[in-house]
Amino acid sequence: MEMLDLLQKVTAASGFTHSAGVEVVAADVGNVTMELAKKPALLQFSGFFHGGVLAGLADHCAGAAATTTLAPGKIAVTVDLHINYLAPANGEKITATAKCVQTGSTLCVVSVAVSSIRGNEATVCAIATVTLRVVDMPRMG
Amino acid sequence: MEMLDLLQKVTAASGFTHSAGVEVVAADVGNVTMELAKKPALLQFSGFFHGGVLAGLADHCAGAAATTTLAPGKIAVTVDLHINYLAPANGEKITATAKCVQTGSTLCVVSVAVSSIRGNEATVCAIATVTLRVVDMPRMG
Amino acid sequence: MEMLDLLQKVTAASGFTHSAGVEVVAADVGNVTMELAKKPALLQFSGFFHGGVLAGLADHCAGAAATTTLAPGKIAVTVDLHINYLAPANGEKITATAKCVQTGSTLCVVSVAVSSIRGNEATVCAIATVTLRVVDMPRMG
Amino acid sequence: MEMLDLLQKVTAASGFTHSAGVEVVAADVGNVTMELAKKPALLQFSGFFHGGVLAGLADHCAGAAATTTLAPGKIAVTVDLHINYLAPANGEKITATAKCVQTGSTLCVVSVAVSSIRGNEATVCAIATVTLRVVDMPRMG
Numbered sequence: 001m002e003m004l005d006l007l008q009k010v011t012a013a014s015g016f017t018h019s020a021g022v023e024v025v026a027a028d029v030g031n032v033t034m035e036l037a038k039k040p041a042l043l044q045f046s047g048f049f050h051g052g053v054l055a056g057l058a059d060h061c062a063g064a065a066a067t068t069t070l071a072p073g074k075i076a077v078t079v080d081l082h083i084n085y086l087a088p089a090n091g092e093k094i095t096a097t098a099k100c101v102q103t104g105s106t107l108c109v110v111s112v113a114v115s116s117i118r119g120n121e122a123t124v125c126a127i128a129t130v131t132l133r134v135v136d137m138p139r140m141g
Numbered sequence: 142m143e144m145l146d147l148l149q150k151v152t153a154a155s156g157f158t159h160s161a162g163v164e165v166v167a168a169d170v171g172n173v174t175m176e177l178a179k180k181p182a183l184l185q186f187s188g189f190f191h192g193g194v195l196a197g198l199a200d201h202c203a204g205a206a207a208t209t210t211l212a213p214g215k216i217a218v219t220v221d222l223h224i225n226y227l228a229p230a231n232g233e234k235i236t237a238t239a240k241c242v243q244t245g246s247t248l249c250v251v252s253v254a255v256s257s258i259r260g261n262e263a264t265v266c267a268i269a270t271v272t273l274r275v276v277d278m279p280r281m282g
Numbered sequence: 283m284e285m286l287d288l289l290q291k292v293t294a295a296s297g298f299t300h301s302a303g304v305e306v307v308a309a310d311v312g313n314v315t316m317e318l319a320k321k322p323a324l325l326q327f328s329g330f331f332h333g334g335v336l337a338g339l340a341d342h343c344a345g346a347a348a349t350t351t352l353a354p355g356k357i358a359v360t361v362d363l364h365i366n367y368l369a370p371a372n373g374e375k376i377t378a379t380a381k382c383v384q385t386g387s388t389l390c391v392v393s394v395a396v397s398s399i400r401g402n403e404a405t406v407c408a409i410a411t412v413t414l415r416v417v418d419m420p421r422m423g
Numbered sequence: 424m425e426m427l428d429l430l431q432k433v434t435a436a437s438g439f440t441h442s443a444g445v446e447v448v449a450a451d452v453g454n455v456t457m458e459l460a461k462k463p464a465l466l467q468f469s470g471f472f473h474g475g476v477l478a479g480l481a482d483h484c485a486g487a488a489a490t491t492t493l494a495p496g497k498i499a500v501t502v503d504l505h506i507n508y509l510a511p512a513n514g515e516k517i518t519a520t521a522k523c524v525q526t527g528s529t530l531c532v533v534s535v536a537v538s539s540i541r542g543n544e545a546t547v548c549a550i551a552t553v554t555l556r557v558v559d560m561p562r563m564g
Contacts, residue, residue, distance in 0.1 A: 016191035019182035041160035050157035056193015084221040223505040298473035301464035323442035332439035334479015366503040
């Protein structure tokens with residue numbers, strides 16, 4: 001509950017995730033789910049979610065999932081991200097489900113599935129693997 | 142010239158690249174450079190450009206570079222993207238330079254460097270490799 | 283049954299997979315498991331399996347898993363491979379389990395887990411995502 | 424000179440790189456070139472170099488290039504590797520050229536190009552990006 005609240009606060013606070021409208025829908029140690037509703041600023045020319053937006057959601061969700069496994073005061077920042085696009089993200093919203101498959105004092109590895117949601121149907125539209133580095137949480141202004 | 146105009150028109154038309162403010166600054170067969178100025182909706186919590194925004198710019202620039210090598214009526218859409226983050230993107234703007242290293246009737250591969258620009262200094266902050274598939278251009282409107 | 287025999291024959295016939303000693307242990311449509319026993323020619327300086335050998339096993343197993351989903355006369359060849367190393371491959375053998383997560387007329391995507399086996403214990407030591415292209419089977423001999 | 428000798432000694436000492444016959448042909452701080460001559464144990468069913476062998480050579484060459492940038496007693500071990508196959512590796516030998524594009528106290532990133540050599544002609548047949556972690560050199564026997 002607290003973890004969910006904290007992640008939602010950070011996500012909604014500012015910047016790309018605030019502007020895009022990313023919502024944190026579930027969070028447990030090593031597992032985080034986020035969603036993002038369709039709006040014009042997130043699409044490409046065909047009217048589907050832009051690949052960069054999927055990558056951005058996967059990246060943010062992976063960072064959250066990795067960070068939930070770390071000691072207080074530590075966060076995980078992305079080293080590299082690999083994403084495969086499997087189907088057009090043509091739904092009303094997309095959800096990302098991130099699972100931390102390795103955590104350590106230096107590095108974490110997270111698997112992410114991004115689904116396109118249309119009514120009751122979910123189609124996996126991208127899968128990603130994200131490698132992250134453990135760093136001290138930056139002090140906030 | 143015409144190629145640059147066409148890419149700029151598509152980029153500015155709508156969606157994520159319109160909303161973000163991506164500008165096409167140079168285009169030749171197989172080589173495209175784009176830039177993106179800093180604004181709040183593009184940042185992460187530290188005030189640097191968000192990794193997803195770098196991935197989105199790299200993705201869009203790679204698609205443009207690959208498409209310039211194709212026959213009229215064909216475009217390249219991303220199959221997978223791998224991006225390594227090398228330095229904080231803490232400049233006033235970022236630029237992406239994409240070079241198509243392989244083009245064929247089915248697939249293209251593009252290398253992209255993303256630099257963070259601060260005054261006269263450019264620092265490479267990410268490198269990406271993008272694999273794309275050649276498809277018929279979707280009809281507009 | 284036939285599928286398993288065919289894959290084993292191709293794997294054992296010649297080249298790297300013959301020389302390394304790769305065995306096909308299970309095969310179903312879209313799912314293939316292979317294993318490889320430890321021997322000096324497969325190791326790196328610490329005495330663990332070499333990362334390149336893990337990549338080679340993942341690549342071969344992914345190609346087999348994708349090919350089982352295709353029409354007769356078609357095979358899948360690797361376009362790109364991304365592998366994360368999670369733990370030292372310090373067992374007596376390694377196994378790769380490949381699952382085809384997307385198949386189409388042009389491209390396939392396969393997820394692979396590589397485990398290090400020591401007695402009754404299996405540790406996932408690498409995960410890979412492989413993108414493949416569908417081509418006509420080359421004529422042999 | 425000394426660097427080249429040391430890398431050649433480690434490469435030839437044992438295991439996969441010894442068995443495959445990997446040769447170190449040039450080494451400078453952050454830049455290493457290796458080559459590998461064709462032989463049956465390195466091929467796939469078409470008679471070209473196996474993709475796993477290209478990945479293995481890229482991995483080893485990247486590790487060497489990264490390690491040349493580190494303080495004595497430190498080595499770089501692979502975290503993840505992404506390789507794109509661009510053309511059949513149908514030459515008499517393959518060469519890998521690795522360039523360290525980032526080095527730090529924790530992580531290194533290396534770009535590698537693998538070429539297929541046939542007579543006087545070199546064709547780039549794969550490009551790879553390798554992320555490595557800096558660790559203490561393990562004690563040898």
